[in-house]
Amino acid sequence: MPRDPRYDILFEPVKIGPKTAKNRFYQVPHCTGMGSGYPHTLAAMRGMKAAGGWAVVNTEYCSIHPSSDDTPFAHCRLWNDDDVRDLALMTEAVHAHGALAGVELWHGGRVTMNRYSRLGLIAPRELPSAFLEPVQARRMDKADIRNFRRWQGEAARRAVAAGFDIVYVYCGHAYLPAQFLSPLTNDRPDEYGGSLENRARLVRELIEETRTAVGDRAAVAVRFNVNAFAGSDGAMAERESRELLEMLGELPDLWDVQYGDYHVDARSSRYAKEAAQEPFVAFVKKVTTKPVVGVGRFTSPDTMVAQVKRGILDFIGAARPSIADPFLPKKIEEGRLDDIRECIGCNICVASDYYGTPIRCTQNPTMGEEWRRGWHPEVIAPKASGDSVLVVGAGPAGLECARALGQRGYAVHLAEATTELGGRVTRESHLPGLGEWARVRDYRVAQIQKMANVTVYRDSRMGATEVREAGFAHVVLATGCAWRRDGFGRHNVAPVPGAERPQVFTPDDVLAGRDIPGPVLVYDDDPYYMGGVIAEALRRRGLAVTLATTGGIVSEWTIGTLEQSYTQAQLIEAGIAIVVSHRLSRIGDGEAELACVFTERPRTVAARAVVLVTLRQPNHALYRELTADADGLAQAGIKSVTRIGDCLVPGTIAAAVHDGHRCARELEGASPAEVPFRRERIALTPL
Ligand code: ADP
Ligand code: SF4
Numbered sequence: 097m098p099r100d101p102r103y104d105i106l107f108e109p110v111k112i113g114p115k116t117a118k119n120r121f122y123q124v125p126h127c128t129g130m131g132s133g134y135p136h137t138l139a140a141m142r143g144m145k146a147a148g149g150w151a152v153v154n155t156e157y158c159s160i161h162p163s164s165d166d167t168p169f170a171h172c173r174l175w176n177d178d179d180v181r182d183l184a185l186m187t188e189a190v191h192a193h194g195a196l197a198g199v200e201l202w203h204g205g206r207v208t209m210n211r212y213s214r215l216g217l218i219a220p221r222e223l224p225s226a227f228l229e230p231v232q233a234r235r236m237d238k239a240d241i242r243n244f245r246r247w248q249g250e251a252a253r254r255a256v257a258a259g260f261d262i263v264y265v266y267c268g269h270a271y272l273p274a275q276f277l278s279p280l281t282n283d284r285p286d287e288y289g290g291s292l293e294n295r296a297r298l299v300r301e302l303i304e305e306t307r308t309a310v311g312d313r314a315a316v317a318v319r320f321n322v323n324a325f326a327g328s329d330g331a332m333a334e335r336e337s338r339e340l341l342e343m344l345g346e347l348p349d350l351w352d353v354q355y356g357d358y359h360v361d362a363r364s365s366r367y368a369k370e371a372a373q374e375p376f377v378a379f380v381k382k383v384t385t386k387p388v389v390g391v392g393r394f395t396s397p398d399t400m401v402a403q404v405k406r407g408i409l410d411f412i413g414a415a416r417p418s419i420a421d422p423f424l425p426k427k428i429e430e431g432r433l434d435d436i437r438e439c440i441g442c443n444i445c446v447a448s449d450y451y452g453t454p455i456r457c458t459q460n461p462t463m464g465e466e467w468r469r470g471w472h473p474e475v476i477a478p479k480a481s482g483d484s485v486l487v488v489g490a491g492p493a494g495l496e497c498a499r500a501l502g503q504r505g506y507a508v509h510l511a512e513a514t515t516e517l518g519g520r521v522t523r524e525s526h527l528p529g530l531g532e533w534a535r536v537r538d539y540r541v542a543q544i545q546k547m548a549n550v551t552v553y554r555d556s557r558m559g560a561t562e563v564r565e566a567g568f569a570h571v572v573l574a575t576g577c578a579w580r581r582d583g584f585g586r587h588n589v590a591p592v593p594g595a596e597r598p599q600v601f602t603p604d605d606v607l608a609g610r611d612i613p614g615p616v617l618v619y620d621d622d623p624y625y626m627g628g629v630i631a632e633a634l635r636r637r638g639l640a641v642t643l644a645t646t647g648g649i650v651s652e653w654t655i656g657t658l659e660q661s662y663t664q665a666q667l668i669e670a671g672i673a674i675v676v677s678h679r680l681s682r683i684g685d686g687e688a689e690l691a692c693v694f695t696e697r698p699r700t701v702a703a704r705a706v707v708l709v710t711l712r713q714p715n716h717a718l719y720r721e722l723t724a725d726a727d728g729l730a731q732a733g734i735k736s737v738t739r740i741g742d743c744l745v746p747g748t749i750a751a752a753v754h755d756g757h758r759c760a761r762e763l764e765g766a767s768p769a770e771v772p773f774r775r776e777r778i779a780l781t782p783l
Pocket of ligand 1: 493
C-alpha cells in the first residue's frame, strides 16, 4: 500500500550541520544493557533499526574517560584508540542502510560510581555520588576542567575515526555538564559558577572542543535537560532554560531535548502517556533555528505529524517505540499502520538494562536476539513441512506462537477456552494504569486476522480427548497459570494457616470482578507490580486496604522499571496503609497475623478478606495428561506436544511472548544446541 500523503512530512530530509538525515525518524541514544561489552550484539541491533527506516541511529551513553565509569551498568567507551574498532562495527551496520550514526559522548561526574576504574569521582563541587555507594565526588580544579575538555575533544576525534556522523555533547539528565548548569550542584566562585553565563561556560567550551575535533566530518549535537535548573524556584528554572537556549542555541547543529531525569523522561505508561514532554520542550524551537529532536513514546503517526506541523519538534525522537518496533518508519512509509507493534510502556527494556543484561522487550521478542540467535523482527523461516499445528490458549504466549507459526505458513488452529483473546494481558489491562498493555493482544490479533492459514476458535476449552481428536500433527499448549491460594511463596515455604478460609482471595478473583469485603489485607510476596496494582484497584472500589509486603519497599523490583517511587507515592496518597518487611503468618476470623521478616515479632491487622499475591501455579494438567499417554498421541498422529509461556514456567509477559516466538521458530528445526545462542568472546591478542 502506498504511504498516506498526510504522513509525507515525516519523510522529508532534514539537514543536521554537514549531514542530512533522510527522514524525521530519529532513534535517540538509549541504554541497551549491551555497550562495549557486547559489540556484535549492539551493532546488529542498531543496524536493524537502520534497516527499519530510522534516519538516525545513536549509541547509548559512551564514556569519554575512565573517571566516568558506570560499571556494572553497560555503556560504550571511547577511552582510547583501542575502543574505536568495537564501535566501528555499529557505524558500518547503520551505514549499510543509509542511516546516520550518532554517538552520545558522556561524562557522569557525580552520577556514576567508578567501581571498575576506581578513580575518584569529579563534580563542580564536593557532592555525594548520586548512587547508593559510599563514595563522594571531589571539586574539580582548573586542571580537571581542562582535562575534561581535552577528553571530550579526543573522544570526538575517535568517534569520527569510528565512522560516526553525529557527535554529542551530553548535557542531559543530571550528568557532569548539567551539574555545572544547576545552581544546586555548582557553587563555584570562579568563572564556571555564579551567573548563568558562567555556569554555561563549560557547555559552550565542550561544544567548541567537539566542533574543533570533528570539523565538517560530523555534526555536533547537544542533549539538554530542560529541567537542569530544577530546585531553584520554578519560574527561574524555566527562565534559565530559555536563556541558555538563547545563549547557545545556534552553536551546535542539533538540539536533543528531554525533561528531567530517567525516572521522569522514561516514565512507564502507568504514569505518563504519549507526548508527555511537550509542555516542557515546546519553547525550544522558538529560540533556536537548529533542528530539534525530542521524545514522547510516540507510536501514532498522527501525533508525530502534529508535533512537526505545530512546530514542537523537527525530528520524532524515539527510544522505546524503536525497540518495540524497529520497522516503525518503514511501516508508516509503506502504509502498513496496523502492522506497527506499539510500545506498551511497561519498561521491561529499562529493567533489563538496570539489572545488567542486554535488553528485552515485551512487544518485540527479537530485541537483543538479532546477532546471537539471528532473529529478525519481520522475517522468519518458512514452514518445514505441510504439518498442521494446534495451539491451545490465546494469552500472550499462544497468540505470539500462533502468529509466528502463521507467518511461517503453517496451518494453525488457535483454541481459546473463553470468549476473549489475550489471556492475562486482557484481564490485567483493566487494572489501574495498565490499559496500554492490551496492545500485546491487539497487535497479534490484528496480524492473525490477516492470515488465511490461522483460524481462531473462541469458547473452546480443550481437554485431552478433544486435542487427540482434533487431528493435528503438532500441539502447543499455552494454557497459562493461576495464582496460588495457600500463601506458599518466597517467605512462607509451607501453606499459611487459615488460607483455606472462604475470605481468602487471589489476584485472579480481583481480575474476575469477584466481590471482596473490606477491610482487606493484600499480602504481597511477589516483587513485581501485581501487589501494588491490586491494592490500588481494591482501594478504588472504596475498600479500606492494607498492603503488607515482605520487601523493604512496595513492588521492589519496579525500581528497575522506574515505577517504584511513583507507585509507593500513589499508594500512600490513596490512603492505603503500608506495612513493609512482614510476612503473613496466620489468617484468622476478621483479622490476619503478620510477622516481621527480621525478628518474627507478630502484628495483627483487621482483615475481613485477604488477597494473596505470592506464587503462580502452572496450568499443566492438560500437558501431563497428554504426555502420560504416548500410545494415545501416536494413534492420534501427534508428533509433538510442547508447553510454552506461563504453563511451562510463570513469568513476565515478555517471557511468555518470547517463549511463544521461540517455539514457533524452532518447530521442526534442528534441535537447539545446549547453548542455544552465539556468545561474544574476548579475543586474546598479544600485547
Ligand atoms: P500466557 O501468559 O502463558 O500466554 P495466559 O494465562 O495469559 O498465559 O493465557 C492462557 C490462556 O489459555 C487463557 O486465555 C486461558 O483461557 C486459555 N486456556 C487455558 N486452558 C485452556 C484449555 N484447556 N483450552 C483452551 N484454552 C485454555
Ligand atoms: Fe515498550 Fe515495554 Fe518494549 Fe520497553 S519493553 S519498548 S516499554 S513494550
